[in-house]
Amino acid sequence: MLKKLTQSETLAEQAYREIKQAIIEGRFSPGEHLPEEAIASMLGISRTPLKKAIEKLSYEGLVDLRSGKIARVAEYTPNDIENFLQLRVLLEPFNVEQIVRIPISEEKMSELVELVEEQKKAIEDNDLYQFIQLDAEFHLSLAKLNPNQKLQQFIEQLNNNLHRRYLILSKTLEYGSKTAYEEHVSILKALQKGNPEEAGRAMKTHIQNVENRIRGYQASSLH
Template sequence: MPEPQTTKLAAAEQAYRSIRADIISGALAEGERLTEERLSQDLGVSRTPVRDAIRRLTHEGFIVRQSGYTTRVARFPEDEMTQVFDIRQLLEGYASERAAKMASAEDIAELKRLSDVIWSHTPPTTPEDFTRISEANEAFHRRIVEAARSPRLTALMSMAFDVGMVVRTYRRYSTRELERSAGHHREIAEAIAARSPDWAGAAMRTHIRAAQSAAGKSDAAAKP
């Protein structure tokens, strides 16, 4: 029999992935109220792993806590989204410049591998494809910040990089936008491998501006 702690961790991971997937897909809509009781019934697990999953998703920006014990799927006001993308351009552009100077051979190999994963699953034709792209995208951006070798920058990015916002806007891309994004990842990895800070920074800023444009168009189309 599995150890109780192992079972608990497995259930929490299952709950986390299921709730996260429902938020990304829109099955759980922005602003929708979430309760531990309902989620535990839907997922067939106890409330403890659901509570752990909610805590993790709150930290990542997918869920917000309101007064009392109320939790809801996060909303992204237009101004907040603009601020996040503007801040990411500044911080990740700088991170890419530093990574071009500081990245190890292992960092470069991993960035190339992740960009290849994104490329090979683009455009996504199955939910699994999209999951692979989303996970590789998150890992790619985090690896660049790690490769910059700056604890101060890492601390700033931990506050600015809203995983929930990035993943959920990424889900709205058109096929053309996904293909363009995959090409950007490859170019950024190539620029860092070439030890070219100017190229790497410019490629990252272009990538984030394109993402901001795609997210903005999606939001505009969704408005009545």
């Protein structure tokens, strides 16, 4: 189920990436236990770097790590997702409206363009893991353009601790990665035109469509 690791980077970092990819690809399911001894044996490492990897996955919300109990893949509820999206739909449209007015430098705009182009390539390569990384990076990059550090922190916390967790566990990005990419293109075009209102609408539409895709996937998975 998991491949043995090499020494090109720290074993903890490799274990984190390998287990995370297994969760993304559905090789580990929500609620499934992750016994340290068995996982360490699969990866060909000791339990020390594995513990560090699981702690990082726990911080991101992908693993439930409770004292005295075996770690397990996190689960989610529709109510969790709804609460999370309510916060995103308030903060992220407001953020893009603000950063357009700053305005965005040519250098930063070029970086955003490159991120979106890399998302397209990830879809063409059918690399869901890479697309998820780039999707999160796109939203975080937009937040970092805002000089309001508190707003940056709120959006970053939502994305790091919640965005990946619910979008990964609900399989929403696998279900609608191409559409998500197209919505990112719409946001990018509005930013390039320097239109705050259009950028805000594009971001709001994107987040609302994320919610619709989650609901659509959940409904289809019941049949």
